[in-house]
Amino acid sequence: MADGTPLLELRGVNKRFGAVQALTDVDFEAHPGRVTALVGDNGAGKSTLIKTIAGINPMDAGEYRFDGRPVQVSTPQAATALGIATVYQDLALCDNLDVVANLYLGREELGAVRLLDETDMEQEASKVLKRLAVRIPSVRTLIASLSGGQRQGVAIARSMLGEPKVVMLDEPTAALGVAQTAQVLDLIRTLRDQGLAVVVISHNLADVFAVADTIVVLRLGRQVGVLDAKQIDSDEVVAAITGAKAGDEQQPTEVSEP
Numbered sequence: 383m384a385d386g387t388p389l390l391e392l393r394g395v396n397k398r399f400g401a402v403q404a405l406t407d408v409d410f411e412a413h414p415g416r417v418t419a420l421v422g423d424n425g426a427g428k429s430t431l432i433k434t435i436a437g438i439n440p441m442d443a444g445e446y447r448f449d450g451r452p453v454q455v456s457t458p459q460a461a462t463a464l465g466i467a468t469v470y471q472d473l474a475l476c477d478n479l480d481v482v483a484n485l486y487l488g489r490e491e492l493g494a495v496r497l498l499d500e501t502d503m504e505q506e507a508s509k510v511l512k513r514l515a516v517r518i519p520s521v522r523t524l525i526a527s528l529s530g531g532q533r534q535g536v537a538i539a540r541s542m543l544g545e546p547k548v549v550m551l552d553e554p555t556a557a558l559g560v561a562q563t564a565q566v567l568d569l570i571r572t573l574r575d576q577g578l579a580v581v582v583i584s585h586n587l588a589d590v591f592a593v594a595d596t597i598v599v600l601r602l603g604r605q606v607g608v609l610d611a612k613q614i615d616s617d618e619v620v621a622a623i624t625g626a627k628a629g630d631e632q633q634p635t636e637v638s639e640p
Contacts, residue, residue, distance in 0.1 A: 405434070421598070428583050435468075465544075471552045
């Protein structure tokens with residue numbers, strides 16, 4: 383947004399599962415045209431925070447703001463209606479269906495009345511894949527025959543059919559080779575360049591530094607750093623993740639407003 387207001391903003395988020403306090407007073411922001419990386423060790427609360435944003439695990443306490451106004455997001459449908467799309471690590475693609483069928487699975491109805499026929503779906507699928515520069519042999523290629531990078535591209539393309547404003551990617555380069563990882567990182571840059579607020583959850587700091595503008599660090603369910611990716615190195619991020627650096631909870635390198 384032109385005035386620097388976050389598109390997505392969470393303040394003081396708390397989430398408990400029984401005796402386990404998963405999130406404690408967590409703040410989080412995502413800005414349009416920027417990539418925000420969410421990092422932390424296993425059990426840091428990354429998945430819980432993403433699922434809270436996505437409406438799967440509604441917060442117990444805290445404030446959720448979208449496009450500058452407070453909102454209530456207690457279901458995935460509510461998050462989707464706001465313009466928040468989430469691509470999870472398992473991608474949820476059907477190997478026995480082709481690309482078109484996967485993109486439109488459950489979306490065969492366009493708007494309130496018009497049903498998409500096969501030609502319409504092929505044309506729309508081709509448009510969104512071209513927009514994202516996702517290279518596949520054909521929109522009628524079975525998912526089972528695509529590479530890991532191509533599958534990730536199809537999953538992201540499916541999320542774009544709803545014209546979201548925020549796209550969250552959970553470990554998008556996990557288990558991918560070098561060439562496929564480069565393809566996915568290019569896709570993330572494309573999303574950013576098209577003005578979307580992109581949130582990337584990743585354990586791979588090399589990939590994080592390749593695309594991130596801002597790095598948000600979680601440790602033991604608390605936000606312990608909001609770092610400018612252009613002004614720090616991986617050692618500082620690791621120190622924040624592990625708590626090895628004295629005073630790292632004071633956010634040693636603050637990110638400036640976009």
